[in-house]
Amino acid sequence: MFLLFFALVNKYINYQIVAMQKDRFRIDSFWMVVLGDLMMRSLLQAAIVGVLGHWRPNKVTAQERVSRLLKDFRGVSGQLRDVEFMLSLAKRGYLRDKTLASAHLYFTLLENLNDILLNTSKVYIISDRMGLTKKLAQKYPNVVFENILIGKSAEQPLRDKPHFLWNVYSLLPDHMDGTLSLMGADSWAEIYRTWVKQRGGIAIDIGSGFDLLNGKRSRPIHMLDLTENREYAL
Numbered sequence: 001m002f003l004l005f006f007a008l009v010n011k012y013i014n015y016q017i018v019a020m021q022k023d024r025f026r027i028d029s030f031w032m033v034v035l036g037d038l039m040m041r042s043l044l045q046a047a048i049v050g051v052l053g054h055w056r057p058n059k060v061t062a063q064e065r066v067s068r069l070l071k072d073f074r075g076v077s078g079q080l081r082d083v084e085f086m087l088s089l090a091k092r093g094y095l096r097d098k099t100l101a102s103a104h105l106y107f108t109l110l111e112n113l114n115d116i117l118l119n120t121s122k123v124y125i126i127s128d129r130m131g132l133t134k135k136l137a138q139k140y141p142n143v144v145f146e147n148i149l150i151g152k153s154a155e156q157p158l159r160d161k162p163h164f165l166w167n168v169y170s171l172l173p174d175h176m177d178g179t180l181s182l183m184g185a186d187s188w189a190e191i192y193r194t195w196v197k198q199r200g201g202i203a204i205d206i207g208s209g210f211d212l213l214n215g216k217r218s219r220p221i222h223m224l225d226l227t228e229n230r231e232y233a234l
Helices: 002-020 029-045 062-071 073-091 106-111 113-117 130-139 163-171 186-198 209-213
Strands: 048-051 099-102 122-127 144-149 179-183 202-205
Touching: 002 029, 002 073, 029 186, 048 073, 062 073, 106 113, 106 202, 106 209, 122 130, 122 186, 130 144, 130 209, 163 186, 179 186, 186 202
Parallel strands: 048 099, 122 144, 122 179, 179 202
Antiparallel strands: none
């Protein structure tokens, strides 16, 4: 009975998550398995893994948590299930020899962006933000920036297959040694990151860090005193 319940929960959450992405498609049971395998491969090949649990915006009572769960089942249950899942992977040795860090590690990257870009001559921006790529190119004229645009599928009728994944795969060069890829591509960034690494490049998913570079605070942690006096916008 519990197995059936969790299977239904996973199916429901899968549908919700895919529907939230900038690039999305009509997911079915087959693609749930395929995407799950791709995500796990990405985690196993990653050198640094960002995990939940290092920080919470505030402490809540059990009653408040139940209330939030009823309003946002996917998000609130995910906050709990993600921590449990990562702990189970750690117990089985899947995270051995990896660096575990906060999911908000992108703050460190933003604060050291100047030094990081001094060590590469080409940066791929995998996101839907064309304007941000232009701003980076203006600020760092000695670095070549190339935008691989995502999010186009949202403008089209839903397809039965994730063609946008194959599109990004075909746009990535065969050899990416010495390059850096910065990604803000929702959940698909984990898959793209693996493909970049397989081609010899370094890939970092900075997610909402792109919002900070654009001068927008889009997450609860962006509102803390820790960050409110820091200017990340380009």
